[in-house]
Amino acid sequence: MTTDNPTQHTAATAELQATPSVITTTINVPDQFVQALKEGQSIMAAEMALGGALVGDGGAVVALPKDFDIHDLEAQKPNRRRARGAMSTAYVTPFAQYAIAYRQPGAAVFVDASTMQARAVLDLGTLESPGHADNTAELKPIKTAAFDALLQLNGRARGQQELAEFIEDWGIVARLQFFREAEEVTLPKALAAIRSITIESARKQDSEVQQLSASRTAFESVQATSANPIPTLIYYTTKPYADLEERTFVLRLSILTGEKAPMLVLRIQNLEAHTEAMGNELAELVRTAIKGEMPVLLGSYRKAE
Structure with a gap:
């Protein structure tokens, strides 16, 4: 039988009493x-x-x-990381000056003849070191007032009064010339003819009856006349854009007789050919102003994302 040793029991009790208590503290940290x-x-x-x-x-x-x-902290720095922006002008000379001054390796100019605009991509870069293509100069020529007025009139039916006023407004500015076939018509006579137009209508009917058949034919002719010779061609000479040379546009005059009052239509002959020629002229102007500092190409450029 085993008996507890009182001495050992007393020592263990003393040791437990001497051991400090362990206190657990929980700290709540906000989420x-x-x-x-x-x-x-x-x-x-x-x-x-x-x-x-x-x-x-x-x-x-x-x-x-x-x-x-x-x-982006670029705005807080003394200088930008690189040049970028979009300059725009309506004139060739400042466009070329800016493009030459701020060009970088690989810069090129693209002239779009169909829209009569040019764009210089100044940070296009090269195949080995392509640029961001976001530093550009834009050339957007503005139509002259006389050319813009002509385009607004082209191919649209106008009344006698409206067309007469157009001729009065632009007759001297655009140096209008009037022709009927090979004969030239003076400005006063052309205005008088347009203001006073007579519509003549003639109807002719033929009828033929036979024993087993019958036929009828009807012809109607409508003619516009005036006491003065009505011009059929009008020459309109003006600068289409500020930097381009003067150009003569030939307009064909036609009269619509189906309405209550005669309506007149002026249509530019070979407008597409004029547009192509003006685009080529703009490209040559840009090429001359750039002075070989960068290539000038016919076409447009769009950066792919």
Whole structure:
């Protein structure tokens, strides 16, 4: 039979009493603080990833959380990282001056004859070192008032009064000349003829009856006449754009007799050929002003995303 040793029991009791009590304390950390720590760690990781992607020949893409906003600090620095912007003018000379002054390697000018516009891409770059193509100069020539008025009139039916007023307004400015066949008609006579037009209608009907058949034919002719010779061709001479040379546009006059009052239509002959010639003239003007500092190409340029 085993008996407890009183001495051992007393020593154990003393040891327990001498051992300090362990106190557990719980600290409540707000969720916002935890979230801020996580976001801080994510931001540091994102900065490291971006730094690796942007330095030297780093990767082209980088994985970032979709709820991150990337803030550009360029505006806070003394200088921009690179030149970029869009200059625009209606005249060839300042367009060429700006393009030459701010061109970079690989810069080129594109002239679109169909829209009568030119664009210089100053940071196009090269195949080995392509640029961002976002530093440009735009040339957008403005139509002269006389040419714009002509285009507004072209191919649209106008009343006698409206067309007469158009001729009065632009007769001297555009040096209008009037012709009926090979004969020239003076401005006063052309105006008088347009203001006083008579519509003559003639109807002729033939009828033939036989024993087994019958036929009827009807002819109607409508003719516009005037006491003065009505011009059939009008020559309209003006500068189409400020920097371009004068050009003579030949207009064909036709009269519509189906309405209650006669309607007149002026139509530019060979307008497409004029447009092509003006585009080529603009390209040559730009090429001369650029002085060989960069290539001038016929066409347009659009940066692919």
